[in-house]
Amino acid sequence: MPPxxxxxxxxxxxxDGGTTAAPxxxxxxxxxxxxxxxxxxLTIMAPAIIAxxxxxxxRVFADQPGVSLLVRLAMTITSxxxxxxxxxxxxxxxRVGRRPLLLSSLVLYAVxxxxxxxxxxxxxxxxSRALLGIAVxxxxxxxxxxxTDWFDGPGRASFLGLQQVFASLSGVLFLPLAGVLATIGWxxxxxxxxxxxxxxxxxxxxxxxxxxxASAPVEGGGRxxxxxxxxxxxxxxxxTMVFYMAPTQVPFLLARQGIGPVLIGVIVxxxxxASALGGFAFxxxxxxxxxxxxxxxxxxxxxxxxxxxGGTGTITGIAAGLLVGGLGVGLAIPNLTLRLSxxxxxxxxxxxxxxxxxxxxxxxxxxxxxxxxxVQAFGVDDSFTWAGIAMLACAVAAGGARKRNxxxxxxxx
Numbered sequence: 001m002p003p004x005x006x007x008x009x010x011x012x013x014x015x016d017g018g019t020t021a022a023p024x025x026x027x028x029x030x031x032x033x034x035x036x037x038x039x040x041x042l043t044i045m046a047p048a049i050i051a052x053x054x055x056x057x058x059r060v061f062a063d064q065p066g067v068s069l070l071v072r073l074a075m076t077i078t079s080x081x082x083x084x085x086x087x088x089x090x091x092x093x094x095r096v097g098r099r100p101l102l103l104s105s106l107v108l109y110a111v112x113x114x115x116x117x118x119x120x121x122x123x124x125x126x127x128s129r130a131l132l133g134i135a136v137x138x139x140x141x142x143x144x145x146x147x148t149d150w151f152d153g154p155g156r157a158s159f160l161g162l163q164q165v166f167a168s169l170s171g172v173l174f175l176p177l178a179g180v181l182a183t184i185g186w187x188x189x190x191x192x193x194x195x196x197x198x199x200x201x202x203x204x205x206x207x208x209x210x211x212x213x214a215s216a217p218v219e220g221g222g223r224x225x226x227x228x229x230x231x232x233x234x235x236x237x238x239x240t241m242v243f244y245m246a247p248t249q250v251p252f253l254l255a256r257q258g259i260g261p262v263l264i265g266v267i268v269x270x271x272x273x274a275s276a277l278g279g280f281a282f283x284x285x286x287x288x289x290x291x292x293x294x295x296x297x298x299x300x301x302x303x304x305x306x307x308x309x310g311g312t313g314t315i316t317g318i319a320a321g322l323l324v325g326g327l328g329v330g331l332a333i334p335n336l337t338l339r340l341s342x343x344x345x346x347x348x349x350x351x352x353x354x355x356x357x358x359x360x361x362x363x364x365x366x367x368x369x370x371x372x373x374x375v376q377a378f379g380v381d382d383s384f385t386w387a388g389i390a391m392l393a394c395a396v397a398a399g400g401a402r403k404r405n406x407x408x409x410x411x412x413x
Contacts, residue, residue: 028150028207028208029206031202031205031206032206032207032208033159034206035199035202035203035206035207036143036146036147036163036207037162037163037166038166038199038202039102039106039139039142039143039199039203040140040143040163040166040167040170041166041167041169041170042106042109042136042139042170042195042196042199043136043139043140043143043167044140044167044168044170044171044333044360045167045170045171045174045175045272046078046109046113046132046136046193047075047076047078047079047129047132047133047136047247047361047364048075048171048175048247048268049174049175049178049189049192049193050074050075050116050178050189050190051075051175051178051247051248051251051264051265051268052175052178052179052182052189052251052261052262052264052265052268053178053182053186053187053189053261054071054072054074054075054251054252055251055252055255055261056182056186056261057071057074057186058071060186061122064122067122069368069372070122070126072248072368072372073126073368074122074125074126074129075129075247075248076244076248076364076365076367076368077126077129077130077133077365078129078130078132078133078136078361079133079361079362079363079364079365080130080133080361080362080365081130081131081132081133081134081137082133082134082136082137082140082357082358082360082361082362082364083133083137083357083358083359083361083362083365084358085133085134085137085138086137086140086141086354086355086357086358086361087351087354087355087358088354089101089105089134089137089138089141089142089350089354089357090141090350090351090352090353090354090355090357091350091351091354092138092350093141093142093145093349093350093351093353093354094145094347094348094349094350094351097209098142098145098146098149098209098350099142099146099203099207099208099209101138101141101142101350102138102139102142102143102146102203102207103200103203103204104138105134105135105136105137105138105139105142106135106139106196106197106199106200106203107196107197107200108131108132108134108135108138109132109135109136109139109193109196110193110194110195110196110197110200111131112128112129112131112132112134112135112193113128113132113135113190113192113193113194113196114190114191114193114194115128115131115190116128116129116187116190116193117187117188117190117191132193133361135196136361137354137357137358137361139196140357141350141353141354141357142350143163144337144349144353144356144357145349145350145353146207147159147160147163148341148344148349148353149346149349154283154287156338156341157282157283157286157334157338158283160282160334160337160338160341161279161280161281161282161283161334162279163279163334164275164276164278164279164282164330164333164334165276165279165280166279167275167279167333168272168273168274168275168276168278168279168326168330169272169273169276170272171268171269171271171272171273171275172269172272172273172276174192175265175266175268175269175272176262176265176266176269177189177192177265178192178265179260179261179262179263179264179265179266180262180265182261182262182265183260183261183262225343228339228343229340229343229344229352229355232336232339232340232356232359233355233356233358233359234359235295235332235336236332236336236356236359236360236363237359237360237362237363237366238363239298239299239302239328239329239332239363240359240360240361240362240363240364240367241363241364241366241367241370242302242306242367242387242390242391243271243302243325243326243329243363244363244364244367244368245306245367245371245383245384245387246268246271246322246325247268248367248368248371249368249371249375249380249383249384250264250267250268250318250322250380251264251268252380253318253380253381254267254315254318257315259315267315267318267319267322268322270319270322270323270326271305271322271323271325271326271329272326273323273326274322274323274324274325274326274327274330275326275327275329275330275333276330277327277330278326278327278328278329278330278331278332279330279331279333279334281330281331282294282330282331282334282335285297285331286335286338291335291338291339292398294331294332294335295332295335295336295398296395296398296399297328297331297395298328298329298331298332298335299328299332299391299392299394299395299398300328300391300392300395300396300399301324301325301327301328301331302325302328302329302332302388302391303387303388303389303390303391303392303393303394303395304324304325304388304392305320305321305322305323305324305325305326305327305328305388306321306325306384306385306387306388306391307321307384307385307388307389307392308320308321308324308388309321309322309325309384309388310381310382310383310384310385310386310387310388311381311385311388313381321384333360336356337353337356340352340353340356371383371387374386
């Protein structure tokens with residue numbers, strides 16, 4: 001890890017309303033905060049907005065070789081390009097600035113996202129989805145860096161929880177809405193991406209660069225900090241890979257049971273609803289538990305939810321399982337982001353946060369590739385069951401490790 005710049009100062013969460021501000025400027029007002037939260041709604045669920053359209057898309061392109069996998073890739077290739085482009089976005093955030101990165105990424109998001117409505121060739125559609133991934137990585141990296149610059153201490157934890165609430169509620173809103181639009185035509189949900197144009201317009205006037213708040217020094221030096229950062233990346237990748245079984249596998253499971261796209265969207269969105277509840281609960285939980293303890297809770301909830309979904313095989317059981325698993329993810333994302341903000345020097349925040357973005361979306365891309373052989377061998381239901389068992393086993397092992405080594409708590413994510 002690079003040394004923390006000596007010029008950075010630590011700002012109290014109560015100073016200037018819990019924000020930091022560039023010299024001569026006030027802290028972020030309501031318009032700025034609202035714009036950043038609106039941008040956050042466009043990130044995590046961006047690839048999954050077309051989930052209710054996947055069965056119809058598969059029928060339309062049925063003559064394409066390997067159409068089953070290619071249609072799933074239409075959703076997850078966005079995540080792959082996020083993973084590969086996020087490091088460049090992080091470098092741009094640190095070198096050029098958070099605001100230029102946010103504005104340019106929002107414009108690219110709107111253009112590349114809505115392009116799917118007009119394209120009639122599957123490979124052209126995949127290309128537009130790849131460009132969308134570049135935009136998503138830029139937006140998410142910029143938002144994380146801006147929030148960490150604005151806030152410090154408990155104020156940072158609270159706003160990161162609020163960011164997760166908005167990102168999750170976007171799934172609750174957009175996925176069912178996409179399901180409704182998919183009944184009109186499978187291409188219609190692509191118009192939802194045009195919302196980024198409105199957010200970009202407001203951001204031009206509302207969002208300004210802030211003066212970064214300093215991070216507290218990390219005990220144990222750069223080697224310990226680097227190990228913790230890499231551990232956070234690995235955890236984010238695996239947890240996302242498991243969680244993304246919901247939008248990539250559940251629609252096909254429900255479609256075989258005769259469920260229509262509207263109800264598919266509602267059921268898949270139930271996980272994001274619970275994720276929003278996790279974001280609400282995170283600040284209070286963080287005041288009571290350390291980061292490593294919250295990590296164990298998150299993994300256990302995800303495992304229990306997937307075990308419930310796979311073990312019942314019913315619509316009610318699947319919805320309940322997605323709720324439990326979504327709660328775990330809703331706690332995990334702000335927890336990992338906050339931990340990174342404590343480890344990252346201000347001058348490196350964009351690059352370090354870009355690693356988290358890359359890990360999350362690489363997990364999304366890898367999910368259908370890793371899970372598909374298991375689905376073909378055992379079926380969708382048993383795939384959820386085995387994933388749940390594996391996550392619960394990891395939670396038990398991590399909890400046991402914490403009890404055996406309580407003094408190493410700060411060295412783990």
